[in-house]
Amino acid sequence: MFGHSQETETSPVVEEIFYPAQQRIKTVCVFGGARPGRDASLVAAADMLGELIAAAGIRLVYGGGCDGLMGAVATGAARGGAHVIAITPRFLLETMSMPDGCQTIMVPDMSIRKQLMFDHADAFIALPGGIGTIEELSEVLTHRKLARHAKPIVLASFGGFWTPWLAMLDHLAEQEFMSADISLAQLVTDCPRQVLPMLQRGASFRTRDYMPAA
Numbered sequence: 001m002f003g004h005s006q007e008t009e010t011s012p013v014v015e016e017i018f019y020p021a022q023q024r025i026k027t028v029c030v031f032g033g034a035r036p037g038r039d040a041s042l043v044a045a046a047d048m049l050g051e052l053i054a055a056a057g058i059r060l061v062y063g064g065g066c067d068g069l070m071g072a073v074a075t076g077a078a079r080g081g082a083h084v085i086a087i088t089p090r091f092l093l094e095t096m097s098m099p100d101g102c103q104t105i106m107v108p109d110m111s112i113r114k115q116l117m118f119d120h121a122d123a124f125i126a127l128p129g130g131i132g133t134i135e136e137l138s139e140v141l142t143h144r145k146l147a148r149h150a151k152p153i154v155l156a157s158f159g160g161f162w163t164p165w166l167a168m169l170d171h172l173a174e175q176e177f178m179s180a181d182i183s184l185a186q187l188v189t190d191c192p193r194q195v196l197p198m199l200q201r202g203a204s205f206r207t208r209d210y211m212p213a214a
């Protein structure tokens with residue numbers, strides 16, 4: 001879905017997509033649990049990350065609302081004066097309150113929301129979360145693997161949250177369902193203060209199997 005490809009009767013099946021070299025990050029998209037989870041320190045870490053995003057002068061795009069870790073990062077960012085953009089499907093909007101000053105974009109469904117979040121963002125952060133977060137994170141990683149984008153991605157593994165999921169990915173590589181060349185280790189930090197510097201350094205993995213040599 002990413003990359004704006006549209007196959008028509010007249011267009012070639014194989015397309016060329018140009019992605020400019022990474023520039024300073026202006027807008028970050030944050031995925032994260034719609035629930036707070038049981039560890040209050042994760043909420044505090046998400047809130048702190050929001051404040052750091054604001055202090056860095058970076059816009060935040062996220063799924064909307066004040067609930068859970070996604071709400072905590074948005075609340076922290078809004079409190080710090082960041083431009084916060086909530087992209088929310090109509091069916092969820094009716095049940096949500098938004099952080100103060102938040103710009104809300106209503107979309108018809110979850111797929112369009114994900115596309116719009118992707119389009120707005122220069123980089124991605126995955127906070128701890130549930131299957132919605134895993135779905136969003138998996139999609140940007142998959143499209144990165146396929147060289148459909150070159151946007152940095154960081155897993156905010158507060159309290160080691162993502163360790164079991166990363167072990168699952170090691171299992172995929174060990175079973176040869178994933179290239180062993182794709183190491184996510186350089187995308188992971190348990191420290192809120194490390195997240196933005198990692199993104200600014202362009203945290204990503206090589207896509208040697210898919211991209212032409214530079």
Ligand code: AMP
Nearest residue numbers: 031032033034035063129130131132133
């Ligand atoms: P989950 O990790 O399952 O709690 O899902 C959270 C992620 O999926 C967020 O990054 C949102 O973009 C999206 N999402 C799922 N459920 C909701 C919800 N109730 N409110 C807002 N966003 C949600």
